[in-house]
Amino acid sequence: MCTALEKLKQQGIEEGKKEGIEQGKKEGIEQGKKEGIEEGKLTVIKNLLANGLSREEIKKFAGVTEKEIRKANNNR
Secondary structure, three states, rough: OOOHHHHHHHHHHHHHHHHHHHHHHHHHHHHHHHHHHHHHHHHHHHHHHHHHOOOHHHHHHOOOOOHHHHHHHOOO
């Protein structure tokens, strides 16, 4: 038979697991958004490079850095 203390302990463990799962979901969603934005930027940069825009034009119009342009160019 479980004592009241054991029941409270088990409830605490279950609540902690639930909170941990929720926090993990939130962090996963946020990370996914960041990766999606990054992937979208690289795709735009690749398309602009493929259409003959200069690096300066890409930086100006897309609001990206030289480093991001190099990264996109290396992944073409």
